[in-house]
Amino acid sequence: MAEKSLTPSCDRDAFLTRDTQTPAACYNLPVPSPETTFHRELVAAPEDAGTRLDRFIVAHCPELSRTRVQELIEAGLVLIDGNPAKKGAAKLREGQKVSIEVTERPAIIAAAEAIPLDVLYEDDDVIAINKAAGMTVHAGAGNISGTLVNALLGRGQSLSQAGDPLRPGIVHRLDKETSGVILVAKNDAAHAKLGESFRLRAVKKTYITLVQGLLGEKSGRIELAIGRDPIHRTRMTTQSKSWHGEAIANPREARTDWKALAEIDSATLVEVQLHTGRTHQIRVHFSALKHPVVGDTLYGAARELRVGKVNLPPLERNFLHAAKLGFAQPRTGVWIEVCAALPLELRDYLKTLCEAAGEPQSRIDAALAGYL
Numbered sequence: 001m002a003e004k005s006l007t008p009s010c011d012r013d014a015f016l017t018r019d020t021q022t023p024a025a026c027y028n029l030p031v032p033s034p035e036t037t038f039h040r041e042l043v044a045a046p047e048d049a050g051t052r053l054d055r056f057i058v059a060h061c062p063e064l065s066r067t068r069v070q071e072l073i074e075a076g077l078v079l080i081d082g083n084p085a086k087k088g089a090a091k092l093r094e095g096q097k098v099s100i101e102v103t104e105r106p107a108i109i110a111a112a113e114a115i116p117l118d119v120l121y122e123d124d125d126v127i128a129i130n131k132a133a134g135m136t137v138h139a140g141a142g143n144i145s146g147t148l149v150n151a152l153l154g155r156g157q158s159l160s161q162a163g164d165p166l167r168p169g170i171v172h173r174l175d176k177e178t179s180g181v182i183l184v185a186k187n188d189a190a191h192a193k194l195g196e197s198f199r200l201r202a203v204k205k206t207y208i209t210l211v212q213g214l215l216g217e218k219s220g221r222i223e224l225a226i227g228r229d230p231i232h233r234t235r236m237t238t239q240s241k242s243w244h245g246e247a248i249a250n251p252r253e254a255r256t257d258w259k260a261l262a263e264i265d266s267a268t269l270v271e272v273q274l275h276t277g278r279t280h281q282i283r284v285h286f287s288a289l290k291h292p293v294v295g296d297t298l299y300g301a302a303r304e305l306r307v308g309k310v311n312l313p314p315l316e317r318n319f320l321h322a323a324k325l326g327f328a329q330p331r332t333g334v335w336i337e338v339c340a341a342l343p344l345e346l347r348d349y350l351k352t353l354c355e356a357a358g359e360p361q362s363r364i365d366a367a368l369a370g371y372l
Contacts (some may be wrong), residue, residue, distance in 0.1 A: 039099070039100070039101050039102070040099070040100045041099055042060050042097070043095065043098070044093065044095060046094050049092065049093055049094045050091050050092070052089050052092075053090045053091075053092060054069045054088030061102075064102070065233065066233060066234075067234070072101070077101040077102070077103065078098065079097075079098070079099040080097070080098055109166075110149050110165065111144075113145060113146070113150040113154045114154045115146065115150060115151035117151050117152070118340075124186065125185070125189075125329070125331050126194070127152075127169075128182070128183050128184070129148065129152075130179070130340040131174055131178075131181075131322075132179055132343070133317040134176065134317065136148070137149065137173045138166050138173075139166050149166070149167065149168060152184060157186070159185070160185040160186065160190060169185050171183060171185050171194045172198055172203075175318070177318040178318060178320045179321050181322045181324065181340045182322065189331075190331070197328060201275055201276070202328065203325065203326065205274040206324040207271070207282060207321060208270070208271060208272070208320075208323045208371055209270050209320045210268070210270070210349075211268050211293055212267055212292055213267070213290065214263055215270070217260070218259065218260050219257075220257075222258070222285040225239065225252060225254060226238060226251065226254045227239075227248030227251035228248060228250065235299070236278070236279050236284045238284060238285075252278055253276065254276045256273075256276075258270050258272050258273070262364055264350070264353050264359055265308075265357035266305075266306075267294060269350075269367060280299070282320060283296050283299045293318050294315060295316070295319050296318045296319075307356040308356070312356060313352070319349065321340070322340065324337060324371075325338050326338075339370075339371075341371065
């Protein structure tokens with residue numbers, strides 16, 4: 001149970017803080033696109049025959065990501081032999097002419113929006129939110145509204161401004177399809193202290209996940225460096241999982257400790273302690289073990305989990321939840337643990353899985369004691 005209030009044990013003036021009435025408009029700092037407008041004409045060589053259009057463009061225009069190329073295609077700014085391209089997956093033929101018109105993106109701002117939030121804990125320096133699956137933490141290219149930052153600004157929240165202007169208050173992140181506890185700094189001093197705690201791995205991060213297959217052991221540790229997938233740029237990977245033996249980009253050491261809570265037919269309910277905070281870390285590590293997170297089709301999970309002869313309905317999100325976060329209050333040093341109960345859609349999925357497998361729901365509820 002999270003503490004509901006704190007009494008500062010030191011002088012407030014010694015702990016620098018911003019005016020708590022700072023208006024949300026102060027965070028509306030435009031972030032221009034690094035692109036400049038340009039036009040490019042390309043011709044498919046013999047060796048390009050059969051290559052996907054989006055990969056062809058990225059290979060010849062490395063300043064563009066595949067996501068940006070897709071945006072340009074959807075905007076009608078990519079032509080093949082003078083006709084608008086319909087999709088990035090189109091296969092090229094030798095001699096085809098590809099025209100690309102790159103226009104500069106409009107500046108992105110962090111704007112206030114009236115979006116309800118589930119506040120788990122709050123004091124003068126921090127606020128802990130139970131983020132729903134499907135919500136992005138902050139705005140970025142192609143995603144400028146509906147984010148956690150938009151929602152925080154919408155409640156008139158004072159946030160630290162020490163970092164990226166699109167990420168006021170954000171000291172760590174959760175993936176879009178991951179739910180649970182996320183901690184936000186209200187002022188620059190809190191941001192600095194929390195950032196240091198995360199870097200020193202002094203923050204305790206506990207997740208609940210359901211993975212495909214049976215792990216075979218009661219507990220374990222995964223220590224595999226993680227980097228950007230050299231082929232699929234939206235994914236991360238370990239060296240053992242990289243494509244065609246290509247070296248992964250900027251691999252960083254990563255450690256995930258896990259404990260099996262219960263086996264349900266051909267799936268395992270797992271408690272995870274995250275010791276590092278790499279992008280997609282839990283998803284990548286369990287995928288490397290050939291036990292992807294249920295629902296995580298990006299990393300190899302089946303769209304529908306099969307139990308006997310029954311296919312369960314698609315989960316439509318990853319079965320990954322940040323259930324608990326422990327940290328030292330940045331002003332007083334008091335240890336605080338904030339918990340977020342397992343979301344209803346994940347509990348319902350477990351119920352459906354138990355029914356299909358002929359398992360008593362009570363056994364799973366007992367295994368999840370403290371997380372429901």
